[in-house]
Amino acid sequence: MNLLLLGATGRVGRYILEYALADGHTVTVLVRSPGKLEEYVLKYGRQLQIVRGDATRPEDVTRALEGGVAAVISALNTDGTTTLSVNMALLIRLMQERSVARLITVGTAGILQSRIEPGLYRYESSETRRRSTRAAEEHRRVYELLRDSVLDWTIVCPTYLPDGERTGIYRVEKNVLPEGGSQITTADTADFTYRQWESREYIGVRVGIAY
Template sequence: MTKSTNDNPHAAQTKILVLGATGPTGRLIVSQALARGYEVTALVRSPEKAADMKGVRLVVGDARDEKTMRQAVTGQDAVISALGTPASPFKQVTLLSTATRALVNAMKTEQVSRLTAITGLGAGDSAGHGGFLFDKVIFPLLLRNVYADKNRQEAVVRESGLDWTIIRPTVLNKKAGRGNVRALTDLSGLHGGTIAREDVAKFVLDQVRSDTWRHRSPLITW
């Protein structure tokens, strides 16, 4: 992995691709990455939503299209997926898994190995740890279809053969970051939680140059 200019002024910039860059967490990832001296590419469907992103290379297109994805992935050192999708109580959701398949194929073709993907509390073995309201009301009524696709997305990542990390934040809030989080794989006794998007962005970016959580799926919370 190349070092960022913050670490070595004579080294090439670390190049990262951010998916979901115009979302609330994605925007924080982009701004923090730029502050670290990274060279940032964002794959966006609507360039108008990214018009205020200064210093970012934009690739415009559909994340489900592998040709577009290859264009965005080429030359990157790492990829961060902050893709999200609205609650969908009645319709099946396929965006996350379909886009992730296109991403994995593009990364393999372009020989980019480092992938960090954000899913959420309720995915995989974190299901049932959201507390009564989340587990018994919000999840089954609003998020069941979204999380079915998050589970498919996680399976695609796990089976990719890439150097992956899956990050599952608890319920996101807009508060100021605390600068530190708890990263857990043993969820016994955990029933819900919250975390600032700002802290999620920091933790996600820390994985670009760390192998601490490689091939693991930590839940992060305050």
């Protein structure tokens, strides 16, 4: 199976890449700095297909989608810009043109519904202590683009993301953060995200994930 992975050099993306390659899948990655993935090239060879480019450039995203991609997984970071929303608008259009329906992306718990103020996103409510809402607002734009699309999408929404090992043991809940959840490691976030490409359980929803 050929999977397209965006954000493969990031904290969550590297784990997703490792899991997919270890399972024998072909993985196409769109990256600006291919040298960061040299260890994976040496270990997995042609199983890893690298497209050098920028996720906000239509021609680069188009090249990355070539070759019979079955699903797209995005672990892109917000990086303080509009990269996420620009890329998502491109993905929605280009995936529809190529009849690629399945998209899984990593968001943030800030765009889940608030438990105590259900009419608000968590980042708008008293549930969050974050002073800056810039990243959450960019993730919200991504969610709203996907919500209005015809893709089979899932947004994985982790809370605080420390580094740590994969346990495979965590709680998930549709559209809200599991009650009392305060953290989830990058490796376990990647574990759940990666598993969704072949699952239909969370189509069209945000999924809160925490221990």
